[in-house]
Amino acid sequence: MRTMLVTGSHGFLGSHFIHELLVKYPAYQVVAIDREADKVPELLRPLFANKRYVFHQVDIRNSDAVAQVFEHYEINDVIHFAAKTHVGESMRNPGIFAETNVLGTFHVLDCARKQWMDGPFEPKARYADSRFLHISTDQVYGPRDHGFADETMKYDPISPYAASKASSDLMVSGFHESYGMDTVILQAPNVYGPHQQDDKLIPIILQKALTGSVIPVYSGGEDVHDWLYIADFWRAADTMFHLGEAGETYLAGGEAPLKTIDIVERICAALDRHFPGNDSYTKHIRFVEPAGGAKAPHRFAVSAEKLKQQLDFVPETEFGQGIQDTIEWTLSKKRLWEVV
C-alpha cells in the first residue's frame, strides 16, 4: 500500500482526484485533509467506510495540525490542492490567501521534507521515491494580449490570488533546488465540469439560466481564459504524478482559450436545444460593470506543448462536449431537486 496525502480534499479538483485515484489504483490509500469537515462532496460520500480512505479536518495554516498528520501516518506522497482560489475574494481579503496559499503550502512542504529527508539531497531509504505534486494555476504568468504563456516565462501575477500561488510555486521549486526533494508543479487553467462548486463561472451561468435569473457578464464578456475539462485535469495530474520529471513545472493547457461571452452564448444555445423555455436563454444576458470602475478585459492563454512533447499528454474532451456533459449533469441534479 502507498499512502497519499491529499490536501484540499473537499474541493472540486481534490475530491475528483481522490475518487479517480482510488478507482484506478487498488494499491493506493488516501489520507485526506480539508479545513471543512461538513459539505462532504458527493464523490467522496461513498468512501465514508472505505478502508483505503481516511479524512481529518485540518487547516493547513495550522502548522501543528499539519505536523500531526505526518506523525500519525507514513505519508509516501503529497498531492497538494488546498488553496483559497476566488480571485475577487483575494482582492477584498488578501491576508487569508497569503496565509493559506503561501504559508500553508510551506507547512505541508516542510513536514514532507522532515518526514522524507535525512538532510539536503539525502532522502531516507523508505521515502526515496516520494513525490510532492503541487497544484497551481496558469494565472501566475499574468494575462497577455496575444500568444500563449509557457513554462519558461517570468511570473507576473495581477491579483493577490495569483501572487499567492506564484509565491507557493517558488516555495515548492525552491525546496527541490535547496533540498533535492522530488517536486512537480501542475499549473492548470480554469477547470470545469460536473460537481464544480456553485460560485464559479460556469455553474453560476447554469444556475442563473435554469432559474430564469439575469445572467451577469462582466467586462463586456471580453475576458479570455483557457478551459480544461475535469476528466482531462485528472488525466493530466495522474500523468504528471507518475511520469513527470522531478523539479519540473507543467502547464496543463486545455487548448480552449475562450471569451466569457462565447461561453455564455454556447451554454445558452445548448440549453435552448435541450431544455427549451418560452424564450431563448440569451435574453437573460446582462452586461454589468465590475465594482471599482471599469477594468480592461484580460486574456489568459497557455501553451500545452511541454506536456504534449515531454509526457505525450493531450486533453481529450473538446469544450463543446465538456459543456454538454456539464449541462446534462446539472440538469439531472436540477430534475432531482424538482422531484424532491
Add this chain to the structure above:
Amino acid sequence: MRTMLVTGSHGFLGSHFIHELLVKYPAYQVVAIDREADKVPELLRPLFANKRYVFHQVDIRNSDAVAQVFEHYEINDVIHFAAKTHVGESMRNPGIFAETNVLGTFHVLDCARKQWMDGPFEPKARYADSRFLHISTDQVYGPRDHGFADETMKYDPISPYAASKASSDLMVSGFHESYGMDTVILQAPNVYGPHQQDDKLIPIILQKALTGSVIPVYSGGEDVHDWLYIADFWRAADTMFHLGEAGETYLAGGEAPLKTIDIVERICAALDRHFPGNDSYTKHIRFVEPAGGAKAPHRFAVSAEKLKQQLDFVPETEFGQGIQDTIEWTLSKKRLWEVV
C-alpha cells in the same frame, strides 16, 4: 515633514539607510522598527534623542504589532528591509524565513494598502504619492554558469532564503498589479562595507585574519558573487526611491562579480600592506568542505544596465577601494578594542 517607516532598522542596510536619509533630507522623519531592541547599531546611537527618529520593537511576523505602527503614525512611505538573510540558516530552519520574509512582508504591505488606498486603484488624496520600496536580492534569479541575470528573467531560487525573497517580491509586485499601489523593488547583490554584522563573509575573513585564526574557504573559493559597496547601495536605494518608476524592479548590480578566493586573497594582500604580521595572512587560508557533502560552486552575476539606462545610476566605489575602506574601519575598531 514626510514620515518614512523603515523596517529592519537595526540591520546593516537599514541602519545605514536611515543614517544617510536623515542627513540628506531635513524634511523626512523616520519611524524605525526591528524585532531586536538591543544591539543598537553604531550609526543609530546618535539618533536616540533626535526628534526626527523614533524606534519601536516590532516583529513583522506579528500582524497586530505591524497594524499598531500604522495606527500610531501617518506613514507616508515604507522602506522594507526587514528579512532573515542568512542562506545557511535558511537551509536548517526554513520556517522562520517563510514567516518573516513572505508573511511578514505581506503584513507590512497590507497595512500600507489599508492606510493608503480607498480601494483598488483609488489612493487616498493624502497618500497619493506614497511609495513602498522593497529591498530584495539578486539571489531570486538563481546562479548561472555565464552571462548576467537581468530583471526580465524568471525567478529560480536555489535556497529557502532566495525562495522566500522571490515570493516576497511577487507579493509586492502583485500588490502593484492588483491594487495600483506604488511599489518599487530593489534587488541588491552582496553588500559590504563598514558596520556590517560579524557573521557575513567579509567581516568573517577580516576577523579571522586579524585574530590569527584559520580563514575557512568553502567550495574551493570558486563561488562567484557580485559585490556592492554600502555607500553605493545607499545611493541606489535613494535613486530608486525618488526616481524609480512605480511597479518596476531594478537590480543594483555592483559590476564586481568576484570569486570568493579572489576576495580572500585581496583582503590578505591589503592586510599584509597595512597591518603586517610575521607571516602573510594568506598562510591562514584553509579550504574546507561544506557540511552535507560537496556542492558545486555557484556563480551569481547580475547586470547593472537597467539602472544605468533608466535612472542614470552607476556604482562609484570600485571593489579595491571599498575593501580598503572596510579594512580601515575594521582596523580602527580593532585598535579601539585593543586600547580599551
